Structure formats: structure tokens, C-alpha cells
Amino acid sequence: MSIPAGVSAPAFTLPDESGTDRRLADFRGRPVILYFYPKDDTPGCTTEACNFRDDYSAYVNADVIILGISPDSVKSHAQFKEKHGLPFLLLSDADHKVADAYGVWGPKKFMGREYEGVLRTTFLIDAQGRIARVFENVKPAEHSTQVLAALQTL
16 A cells, blocks of 8 residues: 555655666655656556656646656666657666555556566655655556646645
8 A cells, every 4th residue: 555645755766767866855846746657668657658758748837847666777767768758757766665665566466477566656746745646556548637637736
């Protein structure tokens, strides 16, 4: 179960697709969309990322930062970002410590197989660093529209 709205977002430092360390605290003062996704370049994750990309100007106009996090490597993120022209940062959580801190690492099922992985979840973090909204069981194709609507309530 993910951490709830109303609490301070857990602090973290992770490398982005270029290997540069990024801290959540670096973005304090601006709303942050922190979205956890399972794997670069898979159908659902690509759909979700490309929808954020296609709506990116609306996020820029709202002065919102988008951060995508998955357990994939820095190199994988760089390739995914370049292939799809993603204009936002992708962070590598290779040991899934940040996913654990946010409560989004857990049991999954796919084609009858059970395993541990990222539970597709997004956190809307307000400018003060508090979680304003949690989106669980995200549907990739509709998600960016859902997040943009939620930004109106900040």
C-alpha cells in the first residue's frame, strides 16, 4: 500500500538518465508529478510516458516538474528518453529503495507468474513537499489527463 496523501514526501537522491544525481528537495517550491512505472520501453510504460510528453506544455505552463522513476538503469533511461523524445527527467531506482519508501514495490502477477515489482503509482507533491494526491492502479492511456485535472485542485 502506497503512502497516503497529506504526509511529507519521502526525501531521495537518484541518478537521472545522464547519471546526474537529483534530489527531490531540489524541486521544493514547485509542484512535482512523481510517477513510478515498471519498465522502460514496454507498451504500458511507453503509452504513459508519451502521454506526459504530449501534454508537457500544459505542465510547463502550470510550473510543474515531472519525474519518472523505475528500477531500470541510467543507460536504459537514456535510450528510452531519446527514442521517445521525453522532455522530463527519468530517475533510476535500481535497488528499489525509493519505491519501497513510497510503498509502491510489491507483489504483481503477469501471465500467471507472481513476482515483486513496481506498482504503477503516481504522487502529486505540492510546492511545500507534501503529498497532495495519490493515483494507484494507473491506466496509462488516461493518466496524464487525470493528473492535469488534479492540478486544478492545488
